[in-house]
Amino acid sequence: xxxxxxxxxxxxxxxxxxxxxxxxxxxxxxxxxxxxxxxxxxxxxxxxxxxxxxxxxxxxxxxxxxxxxxxxxxxxxxxxxxxxxxxxxxxxxxxxxxxxxxxxxxxxxxxxxxxxxxxxxxxxxxxxxxxxxxxxxxxxxxxxxxxxxxxxxxxxxxxxxxxxxxxxxxxxxxxxxxxxxxxxxxxxxxxxxxxxxxxxxxxxxxxxxxxxxxxxxxxxxxxxxxxxxxxxxxxxxxxxxxxxxxxxxxxxxxxxxxxxxxxxxxxxxxxxxxxxxxxxxxxxxxxxxxxxxxxxxxxxxxxxxxxxxxxxxxxxxxxxxxxxxxxxxxxxxxxxxxxxxxxxxxxxxxxxxxxxxxxxxxxxxxxxxxxxxxxxxxxxxxxxxxxxxxxxxxxxxxxxxxxxxxxxxxxxxxxxxxxxxxxxxxxxxxxxxxxxxxxxxxxxxxxxxxxxxxxxxx
RNA sequence: GCUCCCUUCGUCUAGUGGUUAGGACGCCGCCCUCUCACGGCGGUAACACGGGUUCGAGUCCCGUAGGGAGCGCCA
Numbered sequence: 001x002x003x004x005x006x007x008x009x010x011x012x013x014x015x016x017x018x019x020x021x022x023x024x025x026x027x028x029x030x031x032x033x034x035x036x037x038x039x040x041x042x043x044x045x046x047x048x049x050x051x052x053x054x055x056x057x058x059x060x061x062x063x064x065x066x067x068x069x070x071x072x073x074x075x076x077x078x079x080x081x082x083x084x085x086x087x088x089x090x091x092x093x094x095x096x097x098x099x100x101x102x103x104x105x106x107x108x109x110x111x112x113x114x115x116x117x118x119x120x121x122x123x124x125x126x127x128x129x130x131x132x133x134x135x136x137x138x139x140x141x142x143x144x145x146x147x148x149x150x151x152x153x154x155x156x157x158x159x160x161x162x163x164x165x166x167x168x169x170x171x172x173x174x175x176x177x178x179x180x181x182x183x184x185x186x187x188x189x190x191x192x193x194x195x196x197x198x199x200x201x202x203x204x205x206x207x208x209x210x211x212x213x214x215x216x217x218x219x220x221x222x223x224x225x226x227x228x229x230x231x232x233x234x235x236x237x238x239x240x241x242x243x244x245x246x247x248x249x250x251x252x253x254x255x256x257x258x259x260x261x262x263x264x265x266x267x268x269x270x271x272x273x274x275x276x277x278x279x280x281x282x283x284x285x286x287x288x289x290x291x292x293x294x295x296x297x298x299x300x301x302x303x304x305x306x307x308x309x310x311x312x313x314x315x316x317x318x319x320x321x322x323x324x325x326x327x328x329x330x331x332x333x334x335x336x337x338x339x340x341x342x343x344x345x346x347x348x349x350x351x352x353x354x355x356x357x358x359x360x361x362x363x364x365x366x367x368x369x370x371x372x373x374x375x376x377x378x379x380x381x382x383x384x385x386x387x388x389x390x391x392x393x394x395x396x397x398x399x400x401x402x403x404x405x406x407x408x409x410x411x412x413x414x415x416x417x418x419x420x421x422x423x424x425x426x427x428x429x430x431x432x433x434x435x436x437x438x439x440x441x442x443x444x445x446x447x448x449x450x451x452x453x454x455x456x457x458x
Numbered sequence: 459g460c461u462c463c464c465u466u467c468g469u470c471u472a473g474u475g476g477u478u479a480g481g482a483c484g485c486c487g488c489c490c491u492c493u494c495a496c497g498g499c500g501g502u503a504a505c506a507c508g509g510g511u512u513c514g515a516g517u518c519c520c521g522u523a524g525g526g527a528g529c530g531c532c533a
Contacts, residue, residue, distance in 0.1 A: 009533045044532055101531075108530095117460040117529055136531055154463075163461055163529090171531040178533045202462060202528040225464070226526080232469095234526080260470090263482090267471055270481040289471075292526070296469045299483040309496080347495040357494095375493095406492085421492035433494045 002034030003192050006067075007182070009041040010052035013243040014059035016295070017197065017227045017235065020261040024224065025195045026065045027262070027283040037189055038070035043181055045075075059244040063254050064276075072189070074181050081176035084184050084214070085137050085169055093213045094169060097124035097138045098131030119165035137170040139180070139210055147205035152193075152222035152285045159205040167206055183207050187216045195285070198223040198292075222285050224265060225292040232294050239295065249326075251350025253319060255311070256304035264293045273306065305349045313341040316351070323355035334362035335443045343435040343443060357433075361443055365430035365452070372426055380423040383413050387424060388453040397446045399438035406437065428452045 004025040008018055029036035038060065042048035057071065074081075088094035097120075108118040124131065125140060142161045151157050169180035176184075186194060186207075201223050211218045229239035241247055247257050259274055266288045268274070274282065308316055317337040324331060331337060340358045348354035376384070390405035410420040421437045428449055434440045441449050 007533090011533080041533060047532075097531095104531090112459075115459040119460095119529070134531095157462080159462075165529090168531055173531080175531085177531070182533090197527095198463065199527055200533095203533095205462095223463085228526090230469075232525080263470065265470085270472060272470090272482050291464055293471090294469060296483065299470065302483055305496095345496090410492095416492085418492045425493060431493090435494085437492060 001192070002029060002032040003037065003190055004029045004034065004195060005037040005039050005070075005186070005189065005191050006065075007039040007041050007185075007196075008056055009044065009047075010049060010056060011044070011047040012052055013055040013245060015235075015242045016244060016247075016257075016261060019059065019063060019065075019244050019257070020227065020264060021196060021224060022060065022065050023063070023258060023261055024222075024266070024283075024285075024288070025193075026067075027279055028193060028195065028285060029068070030280045031283055034192070035068040036066075037072070037191070038067035039072045039074070039185060039189070040070075041074050041178070041181065043074050043176060043178065045175070048075075055243075055245065062248060063244065063258060069189075072185070074176075074185065077181070077185070078176065080188070081170070081181055081184055082174065085176065085180070088139065088169070088213065089137065091213075092140070094137050094139050095125055095166075096131060096135040097166075097168070098127075098133055098135045099123055117163070120167075122166055125166055134172040136168045136172050138166040139169050139206075139213070141166050141206070141209055147208050149204060149208060149218065149221055151201075152220055153288050154223060154290055157201070157204075161205075161209075164206055164209070169210075179203055179206055180210065183210045183214070183216075186219055187211060187214060191219045193220045193222065193285075195222045195224060198225050222288070224288060225290060227264060228292050228294040230294055230296060235295060248322075249352070251323060251352030251354070252300065252304050253307045253311070253316070253351070256300065256307045259307070260300040260303050264295065265289050273303075301349050308341075308348060308351070308354070309345045313338045313345070316341045316345070320351050320354060323351050324358070327355055327359065329355070329359055329362050331362065335445070339443055343439050347433075347435065360429050360434075368426070368431045371430075371432045375423045375426045375432065377423075380415075380420065383409055383415060383420050384423060384427060384453060386413070387420070388450060391441075391446065391453075392450060394446070397442065399436075399442040402441050403438040 006018075006022040006025045008014065014022075026036050028034070040053055040056070042053070053071075060067070085094060089096070103123075104120070107121060111118045120138065124138070141164045145161050147159045147161060149157055167179055168177050170176050185191075204221055204223075208218045227235050229235045231239070235242055241250060244257070248254075255276070258276070262274065262279060262283070263272065266283070268282050268287055317340070320337055320341060321331070324337070340354070340361060344354045344358060348357060386409045387405055390409060391402070394401050394405065406420060406424065407417065410417050422432065425434055425437055425440065426432060428444060429440060435443075
């Protein structure tokens with residue numbers, strides 16, 4: 001059975017690169033009817049925070065990337081790491097290193113000065129008399145030969161052991177380090193496929209060496225290239241939103257973000273739109289592109305509007321409610337949100353935008369003076385007041401009836417529909433932009449329409 | 459500096475030796491239209507460079523250039 005894992009370190013929110021990796025892991029597990037595990041790599045006690053853990057969990061939840069196991073916390077597995085490190089020590093596959101940080105620092109400086117790659121020189125690996133004082137535990141990396149593995153995305157990758165040094169697996173305070181905990185966990189959790197960022201490529205041969213020393217079979221690896229900012233540089237805060245939840249705040253639907261992310265580095269022919277069910281069927285590691293991809297907000301926005309337009313309005317309304325609440329809009333003062341979605345879907349690229357544009361259906365409006373001056377001129381006042389009369393005489397308040405009144409009045413006064421609809425729009429919504437006038441007025445409700453028409457313009 | 463990775467329109471990508479190099483986003487134009495949009499139609503634009511291999515190279519090989527990552531008692 002396929003078992004994948006997503007293993008973020010809780011030192012910040014879940015960013016979109018991590019979300020994509022999580023998505024790929026999740027999809028691959030679902031596709032193969034395997035298991036997807038969430039593991040929190042919190043061994044850096046200095047930088048890990050509970051808030052970050054929660055932020056990651058919340059983001060995974062919003063994206064609906066549910067996990068079959070976990071979250072596991074590495075800080076709760078320290079005994080296990082200690083046990084494995086002891087075993088390695090006992091078997092002579094690891095050793096205690098008493099080198100001071102000063103000596104290491106000096107060594108590094110010398111190597112750098114000689115234009116060599118800085119690495120541990122194996123001083124304590126070869127020492128004969130017992131050391132003294134605080135020590136770390138280092139893994140005895142093979143001194144010759146090569147490590148080879150078949151990356152599912154990049155093909156065969158080869159590293160020479162002479163490039164690798166004896167890395168620290170336990171710090172002097174006894175806590176385990178990253179490359180060691182990953183190995184122990186992947187082994188214990190029987191991970192079959194490690195899908196992760198390509199910044200881990202260089203860690204892979206080290207991890208494979210430790211795995212082999214432990215007598216474990218290394219998992220399959222798939223290294224995904226990173227996501228670049230729109231300028232082709234490493235993605236960072238200056239490119240705008242990088243946190244998954246920031247996208248929620250900006251009005252994106254999780255399905256749009258997911259669809260965008262999956263296509264950023266993966267493709268299935270020319271297809272752009274994928275439902276989650278389709279993805280589970282079609283996703284394959286083979287389709288992942290080797291090259292890094294630049295994040296393009298415009299395309300995400302296009303997808304977002306696509307999902308706003310095509311998703312079940314009830315579903316969109318549920319997400320829109322979050323934004324309306326955020327704006328403090330009292331939804332009891334206007335139409336059902338689902339009707340708003342139906343009317344606004346085509347004219348809002350984000351839910352945030354939709355929420356802002358829809359306040360007029362619930363709250364008092366502000367008039368755009370320029371629009372008023374330009375559209376509500378003396379010559380249209382008679383039409384407005386006649387329309388108002390027609391509206392109040394209407395038996396049923398629905399868009400067909402509303403449309404009938406507007407058309408009748410326009411014809412009677414010899415005006416084109418536009419000449420009447422636009423002033424009506426400004427009078428009832430405060431500005432020149434809204435859904436079709438009949439739909440807008442129906443949504444507004446007779447009470448608001450009549451009031452707004454009589455307030456200033458009759 | 460050393461090791462490793464990457465390179466098709468501005469961006470995401472299709473392409474697996476023979477294509478007018480296709481699609482999507484964006485942008486531009488036209489149409490539709492009560493505003494804004496939606497939609498429809500059309501246009502713009504790419505194989506980083508240099509050598510090979512081959513009858514033939516975006517596709518295979520080797521260099522060059524450019525970009526990125528790693529080289530911590532961070533993950």
